[in-house]
Amino acid sequence: MTLEAILAYLHLLAILTMVVFIASEAALCRVEWLNAAVVERLAKVDRVYGIAALAVIATGVARTWWGVKGTAWYWTNPLLHVKLALFVIVGVTSIFPTIAFLRWRKQLRATGALPAEGDVAKTSFDTNLYRLRKLLDADGALTLAEGKLSFARDVVWLDTWAFDAALDADPPRVADALALYRGAFLGLETAPPWALALRDRLQARFIRSVLAAGQAHENAGDFTAARALYERALEQDNLAEAIYRRLMICQRETGDAAGALTTYRRCRELLSIVLGRKPAADTEAIRATLDRA
Helix, strand or coil: CHHHHHHHHHHHHHHHHHHHHHHHHHHHCCHHHCCHHHHHHHHHHHHHHHHHHHHHHHHHHHHHHHCCCHHHHHHCCHHHHHHHHHHHHHHHHCHHHHHHHHHHHHHHHHHCCCCCHHHHHHHHHHHHHHHHHHHHCCCCCEEEECCEEEECCCCCCCHHHHHHHHHHCCCCCHHHHHHHCCCCCCCCCCCCHHHHHHHHHHHHHHHHHHHHHHHHHHHCCCHHHHHHHHHHHHHHCCCCHHHHHHHHHHHHHCCCHHHHHHHHHHHHHHHHHHHCCCCCHHHHHHHHHHCCC
8 A cells, every 4th residue: 555655646746747847838938038048948847847747657657557456457447548648649749849949949059049939939839739639639620721720611510600501591590590509609708809709790690580580470470489489599698689679579469468578677687787788779669568568
């Protein structure tokens, strides 16, 4: 048991050392921080990281051989193979920054020149791209052309693409789009700046398609079908005020004024809590008609 404890301690120590030093590399490898001392330090930190990675392997193998559970238990455990695969991916991708750090140090010692800003960015990009491709584990899933990285449409399926395709069909497949839409893209509060335009476009298209399909039901006098469509749409986007208005009208037309008032209150409360505003004048106008219904 003492040997098992010692091996476990050494293995965890090696893992923590590796994590600390690879995090240090990421922190140091910034254009605004790079100077002669940092270039030298990066090479040293990377060396310690490499030694720690070897120690992880050595202590891990030692645990499988001399640990209490024995080799049979470890090597038949699927989790061990998953961890090994991830470790190999990280190890292989670490070759690129190691080569770059050594090249930068050699250049610094020979000419005194620091790495160019583009060289630093390219090293970071190449490393992360390689890791991403390995994690996706699908040949050709990512394409890099004209400085832009994107998914290959013939390899990768994205719900946003399928959503657009459903609404681009003739006639639009609104039911399929409803099944694919899951509310604001990446969330209302957590979406990064680059996602805002896509989020707003998808949301606007979702609302337009639902309103168009619902209006077709209403024009045909089928308020029940329109109501069902609006209710389902609000399950996906509970801040779409225009859809609340049409739902209130359908409930009113089908003799459910009480339900329409409940819909109005729900709309008013959500708009106030989430967006900090009151319902629009058009919504209030429909609310006023319910008193006479």
